[in-house]
Amino acid sequence: MSVFKTLTATLLLCAIAMPAPAQDYFISNAKLVTNTVDGIVKDADILIRNGKVAQIGSGLVAPADVELIKADGKWVTPGIIAPFSQLGLVDVSAEDTTNDITSEYSHTSISELASDSFNPKAVSIANTRRRGITHAVVSPRAAGESIFGGTGLVANLSGEFDSIEKEQAFIYIQLGGSGTDLSGGSRASTFRQLRGAIDDASAYPARFKGPEDGDTLSRQDAAALVKAIRGQIPLLIASDRASELLKIIELKTAYRKLDIIVLGAAEAWKVADQLAKAEIKVMVDPHDNLPANFDRVESRLDNVILLDKAGVNYAITNAGALGVSKPITLTQHAGNAVGNGLDWNKAFTAITQTPAEWFGLENTQVSTGRTATLVVWDGDPLEVTSAPTMMLIDGKRQSLKSRQTALRDRYSPTREDTRPHKYR
């Protein structure tokens, strides 16, 4: 064991001592999505020095000492942000020992930090990164006897050990039909638990003489909810039914500091004006159009378009993103919002700038002086046929290889190799 420990320590030291050097790049002739007031800039040349965007212009001359990346009119964009995922919390969903998404048998909830489970070396991180996603909101889910899933994080997808950008980024809460199973059996019980928890955290620490003194929460969980009660981090609340969304608006009216993001929000179009007025944010899936359950009987394909018209602050997600393979389809979901009538820029913002602002991420705009986090694509990023050709996160070039590309290359029919596959 000691040899192993020493070896591990040495490897860790090496990793710390030798960070990948920030390189200099000149990306020529790009169709640049800036996510700033400049919008989309055609024929853009981008000079990156020491990991920062040094210059953006047209007809610039590439310095001799930088690597030239010819975009040839192709798209360069800020990195895509997966606004809801379980990346790094699970290797193989069906294998319990690899799956830290929920804690079925735990008596705590909010105070459980997903960052303690997060593994940046999970192969799904590199598999997802190579599809243009540079950051992910990583959420635990609720289980057991609590509607609270715990505290989620935000990470970049560099796969580095220091890739978590916010350890305590939000609190996950499950309402709706799924929530009733966790709280006692009815929507009344989920709201009792939710209000009780908020009251406990509001009265923390005065109410707690002993560890179990809260109406609903333990001292430990009440303490973990305090940041959210003060509006310092958002509550991410999964809910779909219009009548339930109105109850959430009531909650926001009673506790004005709460920063509420509703996940799912399939029937949000029915109460869009109220959501906009209450400044409640929503994260919707533009593929949702089936009455998948009785919380979302009135799902419709143009939900996001109606929310946009009403002035609701929205992000686009793929709500089915439970499995590790799902986040890679985020651009497709945004693209389909466009196919159904949403403006391209709005759809793109909903998977980049909007979630970045909600979760306090920086460097999701491409402008002079900022650290470069960007993706060079071989086509329109919202087209299913497009893929990244180059990526920078915080100025560092990222590998676009992964376990999937290794398997692909081993078994590629283009390969002329007669050796057994294990030797290829």
Add this chain to the structure above:
Amino acid sequence: MIIWSMKNLRLTLSAAASIAFLGACGDNSDTKTTSDSDVAAPFASTYLPQPSETTLITNARIIDGTGQEIENASLLITDGKISAIGNNVTGDATLTIDANGRYVTPGIIDIHSHLGNYPTPSVRAHADGNEVTSPITSEVWAEHGVWPQDPGFDEALQGGVTTLHILPGSANLFGGRGVTLRNVASRSVQGMKFPDAPYTLKMACGENPKRVYGQKGGPGSRMGNVAGYRKNWIKAQDYQKKRAKGGDDFKRDLQLETLADVLDGKILVQMHCYRADEMVQILDIAKEFDYKVTTFHHAVEAYKIGDILKDNDTCAAMWADWHGFKMEAYDGILENVPFVHAAGACAMIHSDDQNNIQRLNQEVAKTWANGNRAGLNISKAEAWKWLSTNPATALGILDETGTLEVGKRADVVLWSADPFTTYARPEKVFIDGALHFDKESGLKPKSDFRLGYGEIK
């Protein structure tokens, strides 16, 4: 309003005749009986095409499903069938549609769907797709669990799906019979059944059966799975002999009847199987008992054995990018479909999902692009085979649909744009030449379930 013409009446008679197996289809040599009695097959198709006009679609870019893409082409539909296609088509049509350069393709066929047997809303009462009471349930039929009011059928139609195959779930080694449906509005599943399409048998490999039955008497391992297949094929061989012999002592056995029909080549095996090594073992079992595996479904590792699938004439039905959710899906890659295709095997897309079925063209576009990015050079027209041609082959209905060729059913989609882009949508969907979805006029089906819920103000 539907006006039933003489043509439909004739079709009624023809369908009734074929139901009774009187050789109305002009193939007297093949008695299609699936049981030993002379009675009509139960639950026979009552599907009748909707009335259609003689329709000429002009100025289209046609991907025909045979690997061809034809510009400035026309398509003529007469009596619900394709009567002419190409650059020099003329005909007296009562309806002419100028495609204005837009794409026209065959209707999409999804070989793996649970619409109707796992419908939305997905409440407990609706979970009718899996008879999870024994690992051997070849006696159950998917169609008996299909709810024709599943709103998912309506949405799939708007995604261009004209034919779909509903399977039992994958808990069991022998899951039961699958059924091929026309994606049409009907009060009964019989009214959706694809006339004379062969039945299929759903089988399952790997993790699911051993997980479900591991604590319920087995199988509890992949060894138990294989033993379970072989023991029951032995029983089926015995039954097959007794059935052929007949006599008063012979008693029908629903469970073995389906298996014996597989051995007789009348029922097509559709087998859920992920891992490459496991598929190769299944192919050996098929050789031992002299039956054919028509298609491996999900087949996440099919790309590792494309050559073996080709040699065995076995198809693979796959996702574009699902992987990683269980151990046997851990090696999924984004190039599975094109790699299997490039090996010369029969590859296709499938959904297994009520959302993905609405945009299978995008699923193909994804995997097609990834294949070409990995060094292949597959045309869009060739890749289209993954959406209609190869599924039709694997369901035994290629002589009726799956491509746009003269004489076939006019299952046709007119797209707003290139179906390989995210932004394209079906604008018109024809089934047997009749318009079933039309974006322009707002024609679309609406499930009973969706009645009575409020509309936008």
